[in-house]
Amino acid sequence: MRQWLRRQFNGAYERMLRRELGGGPAHVAIIQDGNRRYARRRGDEAPDGHKEGAKTAEQVLHWCEEFGVEELTLYTFSTENFDRPQEELEPLFDLIEEKLYEFADAERVHEAGVRICTIGETDRLPPRVREAIEYAESRTRGYDGFCLNIALAYGGRAELLGAVRDVARDVTSGTLSPDDVTVEEIDSRLCQHPTRDVDLIIRTGGAERTSNFLPWHANGNEAAVYFCAPYWPEFSKVDFLRGLRTYESREKSWQRTRTERAVALVRSVAETELAEARAVTARLREKLPSAGAEEVAAELERQGDTEAAD
Template sequence: MRGWLRRRFDAAYERVLRREISGAPAHVAVIQDGNRRYARERGDDPSDGHHAGAETTERVLDWCADLGVAELTLYAFSTENFERPPAERERLFDLLETKLREFADAERVHEQGVRIRAIGETRRLPERVRDAIDYAERRTAGYDGFALNVALAYGGRAELLGAARDVARAVEAGDLDPADVDVAEIEERLHDDPVRDVDLIVRTGGDERTSNFLPWHANGNEAAVFFCAPYWPAFSKVDFLRAIRTYESREASWQRAKAERALALVRAFGSVEVREARDVLARLREYVPDGAEVDVETDGESRAD
């Protein structure tokens, strides 16, 4: 009875959340934490928790397709994970190999045009996992409907350090002028193919930290962050929708803040001739959210409706 009531409540809450959400972030990045704790609390082996987490990953792919998310990055294996006990690490490698090949062969992956690619220091992984990565990337290389990035042997600091070293080598060789080092040059050296800026980071398992995950793409874009208590295997669609709602709320707040700053700048020109003030305002239009109207009165005062 309790389980039935819970399902009814979740279904109702899901409908409420869907009505509150008007769109979706383009790029969601997920830190899938809590697989081992989930298994431990049930008296299971850690590998059982990882298998349960893999099932959640498949559901999240469907939720992204349903909501219109264009890119998903999963933190599947960090550089710190190499420190885990050898037996557990090998079972993780087995699971990664199996799931990469399953995803590459799944009908829905091909129906939805999902492109799979790995990011990270993949050369550090066992050959069987590297072969599975190559298989998945080759099988889906021609698709552009949805981007699924799997972070394997990944560490954000190592990623930035590698890009910095690449730039230094190019400068030393005379192939790159230091004055030409810009955002585009760094991004080109982070990945073989571009990764969108991250709009939303989701972390399960109760910890409130981003664990060195996509620092360039998330911190540089001031991504919204959603922390939640459920372990990854227990992460539900309601949790996912709550994360999307957090992103939308943050975006609305950020747009309001930009509009307020723009209006403050316009008001600072109150003593300037109206024509000049209007010229300034025209250059600030990009900071005003859709639906807001800003005008400059003939006495030099501004108003927003």
């Protein structure tokens, strides 16, 4: 009876969350934390937790397709993970290898046009894992329906450091001018990177930190972040929807802030020159959501009425 009630409640709650959602994020990045703790709590070994976590990853792919997410990045193995005991690493490398081949050969992957990419210092991985990476990437290279990035031997600082060193070498040699070091130039030096900026980071397992994950593509885009308590193998569709809702709440707040700043700018300019205010308003209306544009236009009219009265 208790399980039936829980299913009914979760179903109703999921429907409520669906109704609250509008336009979701294009790129979601997930830190899959809690596999080992999940296994320990059940009296199992770490590899058992990783296997259960792999099942969750497959479910998340379905949810992304269902809710219009176009790109997913999974933080699967960090550079710090190399410090784990060898008896834990070998089964984990076996699982990664197995899943790469499985994903690359899955019929639904090819039907949906999923492109599999890896990011990180993959040359540090065992040869068998590197071979599986090459197989998965080559099998899906021509697809553009959905992008699945798998972060393996990944560290955000190391990624940025490599790009900066590359730029420094070219500036020193004279092949690159310091004035030409732009955002686009740095982005091009990140040899393996997502195709778009990150909109939402989700971290499971209860920790509230982003752990050096995609600093260039997430922090630069001011990505929303959703921390949740369930261990990765327990991560549910409701948890995923909560993450999407967090993104939408942050997006609405951000748009409101932009609108308020735009209104303040119009007021300031209108105090000195109404014609200039109209020109500024025209530019701002192109960059604001429709509701914000209407508010800016209304403020301009108020300023015009005030000036006419004076």
